[in-house]
Amino acid sequence: MNSDLTNEKILTRSSKVMLIIGIILIAANLRTPITSVGPLLGMIQSDLHLSNTMAGLLTTIPLLAFAGLSPFVSKLSRKLGIEILIFIALLTLVIGSLLRPFGGEMSLFVGTFMIGLAIAVGNVILPSLIKKEFPFKLGLMTGVYSISMNLCAALAAGLTVPIAMNNSFSWHGSMVFWAILGVLALVVWLPQLKYNQRSSEKIATHLATTSVWKSPLAWKISLYMGSQSAIYYISIAWLPNILADQGLSSTSSGLMLSLMQFAVMPITFIIPIIAGRMKNQQLLVGISVSLFLIGIFGIMFAAGNVLILSISIILYGIGSGMSFSLSMMFFNLRTTSATESADLSGMAQSIGYLFAASGPILFGTLHDALSSWQPTLYVLVAITLLMLYCGLDAGRNKFLFSQKK
Numbered sequence: 001m002n003s004d005l006t007n008e009k010i011l012t013r014s015s016k017v018m019l020i021i022g023i024i025l026i027a028a029n030l031r032t033p034i035t036s037v038g039p040l041l042g043m044i045q046s047d048l049h050l051s052n053t054m055a056g057l058l059t060t061i062p063l064l065a066f067a068g069l070s071p072f073v074s075k076l077s078r079k080l081g082i083e084i085l086i087f088i089a090l091l092t093l094v095i096g097s098l099l100r101p102f103g104g105e106m107s108l109f110v111g112t113f114m115i116g117l118a119i120a121v122g123n124v125i126l127p128s129l130i131k132k133e134f135p136f137k138l139g140l141m142t143g144v145y146s147i148s149m150n151l152c153a154a155l156a157a158g159l160t161v162p163i164a165m166n167n168s169f170s171w172h173g174s175m176v177f178w179a180i181l182g183v184l185a186l187v188v189w190l191p192q193l194k195y196n197q198r199s200s201e202k203i204a205t206h207l208a209t210t211s212v213w214k215s216p217l218a219w220k221i222s223l224y225m226g227s228q229s230a231i232y233y234i235s236i237a238w239l240p241n242i243l244a245d246q247g248l249s250s251t252s253s254g255l256m257l258s259l260m261q262f263a264v265m266p267i268t269f270i271i272p273i274i275a276g277r278m279k280n281q282q283l284l285v286g287i288s289v290s291l292f293l294i295g296i297f298g299i300m301f302a303a304g305n306v307l308i309l310s311i312s313i314i315l316y317g318i319g320s321g322m323s324f325s326l327s328m329m330f331f332n333l334r335t336t337s338a339t340e341s342a343d344l345s346g347m348a349q350s351i352g353y354l355f356a357a358s359g360p361i362l363f364g365t366l367h368d369a370l371s372s373w374q375p376t377l378y379v380l381v382a383i384t385l386l387m388l389y390c391g392l393d394a395g396r397n398k399f400l401f402s403q404k405k
Contacts, residue, residue, distance in 0.1 A: 018191055019133060020144070023126065025185035026086065027145035029093060030122050031153035033115045034062055036160045036178045043164060043171040048105050058112055063233075065116025066123060066353035073124035074342035081196035082129055082338075083189075085121060090186040093118035097179035101172035123349050127331040128342035138332045139276025146268035146325060152181070154261050212343045215400045220390040221330045221344065225352035227387035228323035230359035231292065231380055235260065235316070237360035239299075242373045246304040256313050263317025264324070271325035275333070281326055285391035288326065291319030292384045300377050323387065327352075330394050340400065 037044075041055050077085045096114030099107050130141045156178055164174035212218040239260070240253035248256070275281050298312025331348065335341040367376045 015191070016133075018188065020141075022185065022189045022192060023129065023141070023145050024148045025181065025188055026090070026122050026126060027148040028152040029090070029182050029185055030119050030126075030149045032156040032178050032181060033093070033097060033119070034059065035153040036156040036175065037112075039157060039161045040164060040171045040174060044108070047171065048108065050105065054105075057109070060357055061109065061112050062116035062119060063353045063357035065113055066120045067350050067357060069117055069120040070124050070346045070350035070353065072346070073121050074128070074339065074346045076121075077125055077128070077342055078339060079198065081198045082125055082132065083192045083196035086125060086129070087186070087189055087193060089118040089121035089125075090182060090189055094179060094182040094186055097182050098176065101175040120349075124345045125342060127328055127345050128338045131332045131335070131341045132338035139273040139329065142272035142276075142325065142328050142332070143269040146272065146328065147265060150261070150265045150268050150321075154258070154265065157261070158258070210340075210401050212340070212347050212400060217334060217393065217398070217400050218344055218347055220393045221327070221334065222348040222351040224323075224330070224387055224390040224394050225327040225348040226355035227383050227390065228320065228327055229352040230355040230383055231387075232320050232324070233356040234359045234363045234380065235320070238363060238367075239313075242299065242377070243309065245373055246302065246309075248304060248306075248309075252306070256309060259310065260313045260317035260320070263314045264321035267318050267321030268325050271322050272329050275326060275329045280395050280397040281329070281333070282392050282395035284322060284326055285388065285395045288319045288322035289384055289388040289391065291315045291322070292387075293381065295319060296377060296380050296384065300374060323391075326391070326395070334394070334398070334400055336399055336401075344400065 037058050041058065044050065044058070045052075045055050073085075080088070092114050096111040096118065098111075099114065100111030101108075126145055127142070130138060130145070134141045160174050160178070163169055163177055164171045166173070169177065236257070239257050240250065243253040243256055244250060271284065275284055278284070295312045295316025298308055298315070302308040302312060327348065331341050331345045335344055363376060363379060366379060367373060370376055
């Protein structure tokens with residue numbers, strides 16, 4: 001196995017277990033600080049007298065931080081070592097999480113930005129870490145960290161308000177509560193620092209001549225990642241409004257969004273395992289796109305029918321889970337080393353989160369111009385077709401800089 005970041009010491013069974021626990025806890029922190037904010041926006045606005053625009057920045061700032069830092073994470077990991085970089089990221093996340101609830105508007109936004117930078121590191125480096133430490137368990141470990149990330153994100157979205165409603169907490173205490181996950185991950189990660197290694201100068205020289213930004217396949221994977229990110233974040237932002245326009249109550253619309261989130265979770269565990277055992281992943285790409293399209297057209301023409309909407313949103317959620325899992329797997333399946341995986345992950349996630357940050361804004365602007373959700377939803381159809389085009393090539397059995405495997 002060509003692994004340029006392999007440790008000289010063979011990890012013992014107990015240290016492997018601690019590493020897996022560390023990965024699970026890191027993954028648990030990759031969405032929780034974001035999904036725990038949305039339900040609290042009303043309380044935060046009321047308390048700090050924020051406008052809707054300023055409140056909206058609380059969910060946009062992390063995405064912009066993801067897009068801005070992601071291309072540089074791989075270079076930082078080569079300079080500092082993966083384990084130390086993760087430690088710094090977790091420390092930054094904890095400081096940002098504790099800064100965010102206290103000190104007023106400025107600390108709220110500074111803390112949010114720090115959290116965004118920390119999560120950007122985790123987003124990019126976890127696939128690389130898995131390729132480095134578990135080269136023969138890529139599907140299983142990708143599934144493990146995906147389910148941890150999505151489960152904790154869903155729990156945070158659902159439990160944040162009940163925690164905040166407790167007289168002893170309020171929205172400040174609710175944010176601090178979720179910071180405990182970051183502290184726990186930081187403590188569990190400490191033993192991994194003794195395994196830290198920096199990349200050699202030879203690797204850096206090799207990378208200078210094999211930039212992922214020059215690879216057509218890397219661009220296909222990045223656009224695939226961007227397409228699925230845009231669809232997901234557009235759905236998170238606008239699906240309740242789309243359903244409310246069909247006559248559903250705000251409570252029912254919110255439940256439909258939760259249904260989509262829970263449909264995603266089991267798929268993000270199963271698909272990486274299946275994908276890792278397949279010669280190529282084109283069939284999975286085709287299935288995910290088909291489910292997306294069925295879901296989109298079901299939502300468009302359901303006319304408020306709860307049964308049709310429920311089935312459509314479940315299929316839509318399964319398609320979303322499949323496409324996200326395939327994006328994560330492509331970072332490892334289409335690369336030959338942990339460093340190359342980190343480079344591809346950084347490129348794809350930078351492009352992906354630019355799509356994610358701009359998608360909901362452009363989608364909302366188009367709705368305002370057309371005064372209807374029906375034609376606006378065809379934008380999702382167009383994005384899905386782009387995802388199919390890029391995904392079919394990304395799913396082929398080949399590496400970024402070599403012939404077929």
